[in-house]
Amino acid sequence: MARQPGVDKFPITTVKTAEKPLPERVADRMTELIIANSYRPGHKLPNEYILAERLGVGRSTVREAVKLLASRNVLEVRHGSGTYVSESTGLVDDPLGFRFYRDKHALAIDLCEIRILLEPPIAALAAENRTEIQVDEMRGLAQRVEDMYAAEIDHSEADVLLHKKIAEASGNIAAPGIAGMLSTAIPLFVDVSRRALRDETITTHRRIVEAIAKGSPRSAKTAMQDHIEHNRVNFLAQTMT
Amino acid sequence: MARQPGVDKFPITTVKTAEKPLPERVADRMTELIIANSYRPGHKLPNEYILAERLGVGRSTVREAVKLLASRNVLEVRHGSGTYVSESTGLVDDPLGFRFYRDKHALAIDLCEIRILLEPPIAALAAENRTEIQVDEMRGLAQRVEDMYAAEIDHSEADVLLHKKIAEASGNIAAPGIAGMLSTAIPLFVDVSRRALRDETITTHRRIVEAIAKGSPRSAKTAMQDHIEHNRVNFLAQTMT
Numbered sequence: 001m002a003r004q005p006g007v008d009k010f011p012i013t014t015v016k017t018a019e020k021p022l023p024e025r026v027a028d029r030m031t032e033l034i035i036a037n038s039y040r041p042g043h044k045l046p047n048e049y050i051l052a053e054r055l056g057v058g059r060s061t062v063r064e065a066v067k068l069l070a071s072r073n074v075l076e077v078r079h080g081s082g083t084y085v086s087e088s089t090g091l092v093d094d095p096l097g098f099r100f101y102r103d104k105h106a107l108a109i110d111l112c113e114i115r116i117l118l119e120p121p122i123a124a125l126a127a128e129n130r131t132e133i134q135v136d137e138m139r140g141l142a143q144r145v146e147d148m149y150a151a152e153i154d155h156s157e158a159d160v161l162l163h164k165k166i167a168e169a170s171g172n173i174a175a176p177g178i179a180g181m182l183s184t185a186i187p188l189f190v191d192v193s194r195r196a197l198r199d200e201t202i203t204t205h206r207r208i209v210e211a212i213a214k215g216s217p218r219s220a221k222t223a224m225q226d227h228i229e230h231n232r233v234n235f236l237a238q239t240m241t
Numbered sequence: 242m243a244r245q246p247g248v249d250k251f252p253i254t255t256v257k258t259a260e261k262p263l264p265e266r267v268a269d270r271m272t273e274l275i276i277a278n279s280y281r282p283g284h285k286l287p288n289e290y291i292l293a294e295r296l297g298v299g300r301s302t303v304r305e306a307v308k309l310l311a312s313r314n315v316l317e318v319r320h321g322s323g324t325y326v327s328e329s330t331g332l333v334d335d336p337l338g339f340r341f342y343r344d345k346h347a348l349a350i351d352l353c354e355i356r357i358l359l360e361p362p363i364a365a366l367a368a369e370n371r372t373e374i375q376v377d378e379m380r381g382l383a384q385r386v387e388d389m390y391a392a393e394i395d396h397s398e399a400d401v402l403l404h405k406k407i408a409e410a411s412g413n414i415a416a417p418g419i420a421g422m423l424s425t426a427i428p429l430f431v432d433v434s435r436r437a438l439r440d441e442t443i444t445t446h447r448r449i450v451e452a453i454a455k456g457s458p459r460s461a462k463t464a465m466q467d468h469i470e471h472n473r474v475n476f477l478a479q480t481m482t
Contacts, residue, residue: 074338
């Protein structure tokens with residue numbers, strides 16, 4: 001605690017005296033700089049020489065730190081071009097380590113239970129706060145899911161994007177990340193391509209999107225509830241077979 | 242898709258032909274091996290030579306991959322001892338990149354709204370499913386929060402542990418990770434040490450824990466609702482000042 005006040009005045013000293021390995025600490029400092037300077041996604045960072053000088057460390061340490069941040073999806077290294085702030089800053093694949101859980105089916109079902117608590121009220125908020133553009137985007141994504149089903153291509157990604165878009169339309173800025181994380185996890189563990197699920201998904205997606213479009217919070221909420229509940233029951237049936 | 246069936250038979254070829262940089266792909270393979278072999282947290286990995294041989298890559302690549310996995314909290318390197326599976330596999334600090342959001346206060350308030358949807362029903366489940374040991378642990382954690390408040394030490398960590406413990410007692414295996422993530426984020430952005438919040442936190446924590454101990458889902462739910470709602474209102478007040 002006593003060291004805290006020095007952080008801004010003496011970044012170099014602080015970086016060198018804390019307990020984490022140096023590249024980790026430099027990575028933390030770089031993250032702070034990205035935030036402090038409001039670097040936006042896609043923004044190019046200064047080159048290695050300048051960064052090394054500013055951070056008071058060697059270039060090899062900067063390189064290590066950049067690798068760490070790239071592995072955490074904070075930075076993106078484009079070879080021959082430079083280092084950029086990632087388009088999905090900080091978002092890592094499977095952030096809660098769901099793939100390390102032993103009982104995947106139980107996890108998929110428990111994730112559905114969490115989604116049933118969260119997504120229906122979020123859909124209701126979306127019905128209140130959505131813009132016309134967001135409605136168009138939702139319809140486009142619902143259509144994409146249908147097309148992918150028809151072509152027998154994995155539709156999970158479009159499905160996740162639809163759920164994130166609905167969360168975005170709610171106006172709650174924390175919701176898209178959380179909804180995205182929850183809906184990304186499920187297809188990792190269970191078969192979401194079965195016909196029974198397919199027909200239901202197409203129908204309820206449409207119901208959800210049209211309820212949001214019409215500005216009906218209650219219908220949006222109920223449709224989302226039916227949608228996730230149907231998934232949950234289907235996954236439960238899968239564990240029995 | 243045509244390449245998929247080869248994954249298990251020809252891991253080396255697969256590792257070398259995909260699009261990600263080699264250490265990234267080796268890191269992915271190592272993650273698969275950890276999961277496939279059911280390595281548990283704290284389990285020691287084979288040494289670098291053996292790993293390099295098994296994965297069909299050089300030792301320096303293994304070293305890079307280990308660093309990547311350490312930065313993602315999948316592995317933990319204990320110097321002079323070896324490489325271990327991390328105790329909190331896959332869990333990274335700030336997994337949804339909340340610290341990159343511009344308006345921290347708006348984020349804290351929106352996170353409260355998400356928590357209000359999630360944690361009261363989880364507390365109700367905890368009242369139904371908790372064990373005696375979990376109740377003891379909750380009481381211990383609630384006491385620790387009070388002691389830290391009294392000693393004017395940052396109580397956030399004990400607070401997060403209490404919310405995770407309640408989520409654990411719900412029996413939903415996805416809940417602790419999500420509750421932990423949501424409650425970890427908030428003290429990063431807002432001042433949770435104010436006296437008004439302090440007294441309320443102590444009182445409602447006790448109410449929540451005792452309702453769970455008594456096995457009263459409705460009281461547990463209401464107490465958790467009051468608790469988070471009080472936080473939300475307090476953060477709203479902070480934005481006005």
